[in-house]
Amino acid sequence: MFGRTALALATLILTRPAPLVAQSDAERNFADESPIERDLRMQWWRDARFGMFIHWGLYAVPAGEWEGEPTPSTGEWIMAGANISVEDYEPLAEQFNPPKYDPAEWVRLARRAGQQYIVITSKHHDGFALFDSDVSEYDVVDATPYGRDLLAPLAEEARRQGVHLGFYYSIMDWHHPSQFVDPDAENQLSGHANNRIRPDRKEEYIEYMKAQLRELVTRYDPAILWFDGEWVDWWTEADGKDLYNYVRSLKEDIIINNRVGKGREGMRGLNRGPGYAGDFGTPEQEVPDTGLPGVDWESCMTMNDTWGYRADDQNWKSADELIRTLVDVASKGGNFLLNVGPKADGTIPDESVSRLEAIGEWLRANGESIYMTEASPFDQPEWGRYTRRDPTTLYAHIIDWPNDRRLRIPAVPVEVSAASILTADGSTPVHFEQSHTGIVVYLPAAAPFTSASVVRLTFADKW
Numbered sequence: 001m002f003g004r005t006a007l008a009l010a011t012l013i014l015t016r017p018a019p020l021v022a023q024s025d026a027e028r029n030f031a032d033e034s035p036i037e038r039d040l041r042m043q044w045w046r047d048a049r050f051g052m053f054i055h056w057g058l059y060a061v062p063a064g065e066w067e068g069e070p071t072p073s074t075g076e077w078i079m080a081g082a083n084i085s086v087e088d089y090e091p092l093a094e095q096f097n098p099p100k101y102d103p104a105e106w107v108r109l110a111r112r113a114g115q116q117y118i119v120i121t122s123k124h125h126d127g128f129a130l131f132d133s134d135v136s137e138y139d140v141v142d143a144t145p146y147g148r149d150l151l152a153p154l155a156e157e158a159r160r161q162g163v164h165l166g167f168y169y170s171i172m173d174w175h176h177p178s179q180f181v182d183p184d185a186e187n188q189l190s191g192h193a194n195n196r197i198r199p200d201r202k203e204e205y206i207e208y209m210k211a212q213l214r215e216l217v218t219r220y221d222p223a224i225l226w227f228d229g230e231w232v233d234w235w236t237e238a239d240g241k242d243l244y245n246y247v248r249s250l251k252e253d254i255i256i257n258n259r260v261g262k263g264r265e266g267m268r269g270l271n272r273g274p275g276y277a278g279d280f281g282t283p284e285q286e287v288p289d290t291g292l293p294g295v296d297w298e299s300c301m302t303m304n305d306t307w308g309y310r311a312d313d314q315n316w317k318s319a320d321e322l323i324r325t326l327v328d329v330a331s332k333g334g335n336f337l338l339n340v341g342p343k344a345d346g347t348i349p350d351e352s353v354s355r356l357e358a359i360g361e362w363l364r365a366n367g368e369s370i371y372m373t374e375a376s377p378f379d380q381p382e383w384g385r386y387t388r389r390d391p392t393t394l395y396a397h398i399i400d401w402p403n404d405r406r407l408r409i410p411a412v413p414v415e416v417s418a419a420s421i422l423t424a425d426g427s428t429p430v431h432f433e434q435s436h437t438g439i440v441v442y443l444p445a446a447a448p449f450t451s452a453s454v455v456r457l458t459f460a461d462k463w
């Protein structure tokens with residue numbers, strides 16, 4: 001990895017033209033970087049493949065229930081789902097006091113799961129900040145009995161334990177006085193989704209966001225800014241480009257998702273065309289059908305049906321299903337950002353912890369087939385998925401173990417020098433035959449893993 005970075009750096013120094021006139025950061029268009037500069041900036045993120053998403057805020061207190069009734073929305077949307085006014089929602093802050101919040105344990109859990117980065121909500125649509133903002137009283141330090149910054153110790157722990165940390169930040173803000181609920185909206189139940197801005201206060205709100213983003217970037221040095229809530233009709237692509245440039249002027253090598261601007265196409269999440277702001281696409285609760293050469297993307301997904309904690313949501317995906325999704329994402333060249341919704345007491349639900357532990361166990365045996373890999377060079381087979389790590393290693397992820405115990409792989413133009421199956425105890429060589437029609441790998445009777453078992457093929461040469 002060091003070799004690749006050093007080579008890229010050397011090429012960059014030798015090929016980057018010196019600017020004729022020095023530009024101030026305020027004037028720079030940061031999207032205007034050379035492909036090699038971009039590759040260098042994105043490399044750690046592309047190699048990481050797997051991250052933890054954390055949705056945590058005041059909404060963890062009602063946990064999906066309002067006035068004794070279950071609400072129709074996901075946990076973090078309760079303000080909209082139950083049509084709660086700002087005045088009625090604000091007092092939740094008085095009940096927010098997480099005695100069991102243990103950021104060191106959160107980061108350890110991510111590491112045990114094999115997650116290389118964490119993205120946490122610094123401010124969701126409800127406008128409440130999990131850090132001590134100088135431009136708002138509506139934050140964990142000023143408005144809750146807990147009275148301490150939640151992000152500072154998490155950032156410290158992430159740094160100490162070597163995990164990259166990113167911040168989610170919502171552009172739409174149901175609490176800021178610049179915004180209001182459209183009184184003519186047909187569906188008042190989801191009134192807060194019908195968010196409007198007072199035109200004469202938009203500039204003030206953008207300054208507010210920039211002030212908070214400056215606090216986040218300069219105090220906690222995040223690796224990623226993950227915007228959301230950009231679909232409101234008052235937010236424009238020009239606003240997105242300006243915000244993108246602003247954040248990169250604060251930290252040049254930060255990585256920013258495409259929800260900073262208007263590129264995202266619905267839940268498909270990828271850009272509707274070229275030229276939009278942001279560094280990567282953001283499919284939500286779905287995985288694209290195929291790989292997307294040259295496009296960086298990350299599928300974010302819940303383990304049950306909610307992002308923010310809901311006590312009644314027990315619709316959990318199995319660990320095997322989540323592992324297969326990770327494999328599917330990696331085989332198409334993307335990242336997987338898997339969500340947890342901590343409870344109001346600061347603990348992560350046991351169901352999430354056990355699933356993360358199971359994924360981590362699988363990754364300890366099979367991680368080389370996921371991290372630092374590229375999309376499959378072949379069409380996806382019916383029995384599973386492929387990834388490729390470098391020009392001489394191919395991984396076959398077997399999801400449906402063949403009854404005849406023969407794995408058939410398309411022909412390749414070079415010699416296969418070794419084939420092994422990855423197990424919890426290391427790798428075991430397996431017999432194979434290669435001909436001009438393809439490769440046949442002879443598998444053992446039982447699959448080592450119920451989720452996906454991995455055969456590694458090593459080639460004598462690049463192809």
Ligand code: FHN
Binds near residue numbers: 076077228284
């Ligand atoms: O409305 C949000 C939702 O609450 C959650 O944060 C997800 C995560 O990607 N994003 C939004 C919808 O696109």
